[in-house]
Amino acid sequence: MLKNLHMTIAVISVLLFTFRFALTLANSNKLTLKWLKIAPHIIDTLLLGLGVALSVQLAINPVEQLWFAEKLFAVFAYIFTGYYTLKLARNRAMQIIGFLGAIGWVMLIVRLAISKESVFLAGL
Ligand code: HEM
Structure with a gap:
C-alpha cells in the first residue's frame, strides 16, 4: 500500500x-x-x-485542504532546517539548535498527517 511505503520512507528519512x-x-x-x-x-x-503520488491517488490538494498546505510548508521547513543543521551551522550550539528545530517540524508534520486538521492555519 502506497501509504505504508510513504510512512516507512518518512521514518528512514528522519533516522538518516x-x-x-x-x-x-x-x-x-x-x-x-x-x-x-x-x-x-x-x-x-x-x-x-510517494507523497505526491498519494495526494493524487486520494485527490487531496493544498488549496482545498488547509492541513495539507500546512504539511507541505512544514516539509519545506524540515528540509531547510535539516540542510542548515548539517551544512550551514558553524558550531555545536548552532547544530544542536538546528536539529531541535528540524525535529519540531517533524512533530508538526506527523501531527498534521494523523489528525488531518491544520494547527496554525486554523480559522483562516
Ligand atoms: C518528513 C516528511 C513526512 C512525514 C513524516 C510524513 C508522514 C505521514 C504519515 C505518518 C502519514 C499517515 C497518516 C495516517 O495515519 O493516515 C502520511 C500520509 C500522507 N502524506 Fe506524508 N509525510 C511526509 C511528507 C509528505 C510529503 C512531502 C507529501 C506530499 C508531497 C505527503 C503527502 C501525504 C499524503 C497525501 C498522505 C495521505 C493522507 C490521507 O490519508 O488522507 N507527505 N504522511
Missing part, C-alpha cells in the same frame, strides 16, 4: 538525518562515506514522489 547529525556532532569522517552522501537524496526524492 538523526544519524548524520550524530556523526556531525562527533566530527566523524564517516560523513564522507559515499552511501551516506547518496542515500539521503534517494530517500528524500522517494518521500516527495
Whole structure:
C-alpha cells in the first residue's frame, strides 16, 4: 500500500538525518562515506514522489485542504532546517539548535498527517 511505503520512507528519512547529525556532532569522517552522501537524496526524492503520488491517488490538494498546505510548508521547513543543521551551522550550539528545530517540524508534520486538521492555519 502506497501509504505504508510513504510512512516507512518518512521514518528512514528522519533516522538518516538523526544519524548524520550524530556523526556531525562527533566530527566523524564517516560523513564522507559515499552511501551516506547518496542515500539521503534517494530517500528524500522517494518521500516527495510517494507523497505526491498519494495526494493524487486520494485527490487531496493544498488549496482545498488547509492541513495539507500546512504539511507541505512544514516539509519545506524540515528540509531547510535539516540542510542548515548539517551544512550551514558553524558550531555545536548552532547544530544542536538546528536539529531541535528540524525535529519540531517533524512533530508538526506527523501531527498534521494523523489528525488531518491544520494547527496554525486554523480559522483562516
Ligand atoms: C518528513 C516528511 C513526512 C512525514 C513524516 C510524513 C508522514 C505521514 C504519515 C505518518 C502519514 C499517515 C497518516 C495516517 O495515519 O493516515 C502520511 C500520509 C500522507 N502524506 Fe506524508 N509525510 C511526509 C511528507 C509528505 C510529503 C512531502 C507529501 C506530499 C508531497 C505527503 C503527502 C501525504 C499524503 C497525501 C498522505 C495521505 C493522507 C490521507 O490519508 O488522507 N507527505 N504522511
